[in-house]
Amino acid sequence: MLKTPGWEMMIVWYFFLGGIAGGAYFTAAVADNFGSARDGRVARVGYLLSLPLVAICGVLLILDLGVPMRFLNMMRAFKFWDPMSIGAWALGVFGLFAVVSSVLSFSTSEPRIALRRKIGLVGILFGFFLASYTGVLLSATALPPWNGGRLMGALFLASGASTGMAAISLILFLTGASAGDGWDRVKRADRFAMVFELVVLALFLFVLGSAGAPLVSGHLAPLFWGGLVVAGLIIPLVLELSLHGARATAAISPVLVLVGGFVLRYVMVMSVHT
Secondary structure, three states: OOOOOOOOHHHHHHHHHHHHHHHHHHHHHHHHHHOOHHHHHHHHHHHHHHHHHHHHHHHHHHHHHOOHHHHHHHHHOOOOOOHHHHHHHHHHHHHHHHHHHHHHOOOOOHHHHHHHHHHHHHHHHHHHHHHHHHHHHHHOOOOOOHHHOOOHHHHHHHHHHHHHHHHHHHHHHHOOOOOOHHHHHHHHHHHHHHHHHHHHHHHHHHHHHHHHHHHHOOOOHHHHHHHHHHHHHHHHHHHHHHOOOOHHHOOHHHHHHHHHHHHHHHHHHHHHHO
């Protein structure tokens, strides 16, 4: 009999915050390298947001391991055959990129700005890895329904991009920076991310087939369909497309996207306990 892993709420939060961190860093680096000078606020918010989130992820990982020395032991030597070692190292390396990019985001020196942009392009790779790795880790297990979810890594990556952009747009709105072009571009990018996530989710369920019963028809189904699909994707997407530019939806839509991103990780982790 396969042993169910003891992954509870700390790991759900680890998956969720790690996805936001990766998505926020990706958004910041793209805005930094390919945006205009008006996108500087987006880049700074994205870099600064990724830093505390990746730090919290490190704390959650250490707490889940139970003994801090276990985390230190994993960091002493890289073991490519050990998924936990890969994850710990990816988190640590991405954390370094987040620290450097955050510090350099305050610089007005052209050489340092150029350096920050180059660092950001490399850091994107580790952000992508952090956002998608958790899904790949789940799908690599022998436990149903995870073992049938070959697209789970892509789904978590799409969700990470969407939630990262949503978090940035929400911060820009709350700090009064939602009147610029940078905010509008983030909102447009998040719409594409939501559409992409819906497509990947549909493909994921198709590939999963009958193994996805705990999600689509079990006791987690109301949360899956209502919290993730309807409230977390369809409603914010409809709000964005039908009420484009309306201030009333400026905070509602990103909050719903963030809720949907959390529900996605929750139902995926808890589905193995059904």
